[in-house]
Amino acid sequence: MVSKNIICPVCGASCDDIQVDYDGESINVKNACKMGNAKFHELVSHHRIKEPQIKDNGTFRKAQWNEALDRAAEILVNAKRPLLFMGSETSCEAMEVGLHIAEYLGAVVDSNATECHGPTAMGIQEAGRVGSTAGQPKQRGSLAIYWGTNPLESMPRHMSRYSVFPRGYWTKRGRFDRTIITVDPRRSITADASDLHVQLRPNTDYELLSALLTLLHGKKPHSSVEEITGVPISTMEEMLGMMKSTNFGAIYVGLGIASSYGKHRNAELAFNLVKELNNHTKFVIGALRGHCNVAGFNQIASYLYGYPFGIDFARFVMSADLVSHFPATCAEYLKKIPMACIDIAPCPTTLASDVVLSGVIDAMECDGTFYRLDDVPVYFQPFTKSPFEFTQSNEDTMKQLFERIKKLR
Ligand code: SF4
Structure with missing residues (x-):
């Protein structure tokens, strides 16, 4: 069908x-x-986790759903300091239940923003953000700046759907009427496809942003900035000239900003630059979020509890493959402590877990809500149903788990 x-x-x-x-x-x-x-x-993959598994004496065995769910609930209830790590490849509805479980248990709860755009979220809190929906640059944008990101490989349809190729109000000929600047130490394929590649030295985003702000204020930055960033002041002036003269500019920041030296201070400065550019022309800024619903956790956690993300290790992992993303020492520690996870396929996190619960694939097998990269909620509907009788969605699994936790406590 x-x-x-x-x-x-x-x-x-x-x-x-x-x-x-x-x-x-x-x-x-x-x-x-x-x-x-x-x-x-x-x-239709052969490696789909179709049955729950429990690790006994270091070896996995198949388990009944209720047994596995009970074991997961015991791990959380018996933990001295339980931690829930809510991954980004599941719905806001499932995340909300997880946040309520964490509140009930007095646990720590976190999500992928911790290891990706957390500093960007902190930069927003420091400086505020001139943002927009993805539709505004699509319709009005004439300049796209990709800073510390390579969307042609990490978000392959971003240019064609939102920023570069669509025909818009000032861009009747699509790409021919749009300008692209890429700021990246690497000569990426996005840089190759750009009109200007500003190839700064790694970890000098803060200095480059400072120099651009200085130029925007009508002053000349100290000449040492050329040696520090590897970017000639004439190139900075050229870039700023393109930014000031465009009709509508958008900066898309990637992990190059969030994870290089300066971290949330880089993001803060980028947001301040965009605010000041609005004295000259319309400019917005947004983050290219890697996972489908990584923005969702920030939204749900913020409106429920006032903070977009926390930070800690996890004892319950959901749709995240945490072990692959965390530093090796943290991953080794996770392997030593009791851990349960929900996932759809074997991965380092399932191997390190004591209980593996079969995950349902959001947007294919159940409905729910994701927050898109521009923080717009998107309701998704399935085209098939859950392959399991014991759970209809990850939200359903989390609710069942919550009931067991309440009984055990
Ligand atoms: S949402 Fe899916 S189809 Fe669209 S760019 Fe991302 S991975 Fe590709």
């Missing part, structure tokens, strides 16, 4: 035009990029 306008559950672009032909055994996907296509094929 062919289903149209399906939302892709992979990256923050949340493409909503995916066409899927799925007959229960084979799948044919249209409009998705390579990453999205691979994810949709997880539906």
